[in-house]
């Protein structure tokens with residue numbers, strides 16, 4: 176390590192930036208996020224520069240550089256290495272001010288790292304000035320890993336610090352308290368935006384001397400492709416102590432769960448019987464009450480035909496904290512993967528999601544007349560077993576038998592199957608392709624577009 180990382184304290188401090196071009200502007204943008212007084216020394220400034228930082232910077236000509244450098248904590252030379260820049264460098268050296276010269280690490284006292292700014296939490300990645308592009312790419316990876324509200328959590332810790340110190344004088348015990356508070360379920364509350372809740376939980380923990388209660392995250396796992404997980408879902412899966420998952424959650428996604436976390440399948444148990452919904456509620460509540468970070472992982476989006484709403488109500492009714500993380504519903508994921516636009520200005524002005532499976536079994540009592548209206552797309556979930564009746568009822572209600580349909584099984588997964596045809600032939604399409612589900616039925620003109628595109632591409636290829 177040739178460079179020693181350190182952070183400048185910029186409370187009540189002044190800094191100087193030489194230059195009025197794009198480079199200077201970038202540096203001023205970074206500095207403007209700090210409390211520093213910023214003086215920009217410039218003889219010619221780009222249009223819009225002064226306006227962008229109005230009220231935030233003082234602009235001064237080169238002849239006023241001396242007084243500014245006299246009180247500066249550091250200086251940045253961000254103009255091209257011409258006579259003006261050389262003069263600025265000489266002056267900064269005369270005043271003994273630590274200096275950064277943009278794009279010239281050999282002239283720098285310090286380099287400006289690639290920065291992740293989360294308020295009180297700041298991460299800086301440096302490469303000794305040798306590969307700033309590499310630093311930027313590392314920063315992008317870290318950005319995805321650091322919760323957006325980690326700075327709020329740090330600010331909360333800073334507010335509570337005196338109380339914690341007074342309540343727990345022993346250093347080791349205090350560290351244990353912070354480890355629990357800043358990495359456990361209380362931290363999750365803060366990351367979910369409930370800073371007040373996190374503060375209440377931390378104070379309760381402090382008063383009782385016990386570990387915090389757990390939390391349940393109801394998380395959408397998307398249609399199967401792990402790259403379609405949200406960043407939040409990925410983080411929660413990796414932090415969970417226990418994961419209750421549905422049958423629809425793909426193996427690749429389950430492999431992202433921490434090795435030492437418990438995994439509990441609740442979609443189907445031995446003998447092919449679903450775990451009763453009430454039992455799932457009890458399991459989620461009991462695990463959280465043991466102080467665990469619980470993830471309830473559900474296929475697609477938890478609130479679309481997923482009973483996530485019931486789980487949320489039950490968990491909250493038991494006084495357990497809960498959050499919901501949306502997922503990409505299979506309808507959206509499968510359609511996108513198939514290049515099938517669910518709405519289209521020329522073909523479908525509305526989109527309806529329906530279930531093809533009634534609570535008591537069989538076909539549900541749907542409004543067939545409304546589903547038969549033209550210029551709309553109907554996506555049927557759980558409709559493989561009832562496809563014959565669904566097609567029959569929609570045709571009887573007035574939709575043309577020639578209406579295009581698509582059936583997508585295991586969408587976005589390696590074993591995905593797509594078939595295209597007409598509403599009249601829907602049950603035969605399913606039977607012929609041996610589709611058993613999970614599958615979606617897409618009914619409407621848009622379902623014909625991928626097949627048309629394939630046919631067109633084939634024609635062009637042959638021609």
Ligand SMILES: C[S@@+](CC[C@H](N)C(=O)[O-])C[C@H]1O[C@@H](n2cnc3c(N)ncnc32)[C@H](O)[C@@H]1O
Pocket residue numbers: 398399423473474475476477478479480481503504505506509555556557558583584585586587588612613614615
């Ligand atoms: C209980 S629902 C859950 C839906 C889920 N919450 C969502 O937003 O996609 C299960 C149905 O979703 C559909 N489904 C889920 N994942 C799918 C996939 N990868 N490919 C096709 N259909 C899928 C099937 O219709 C399946 O029977």
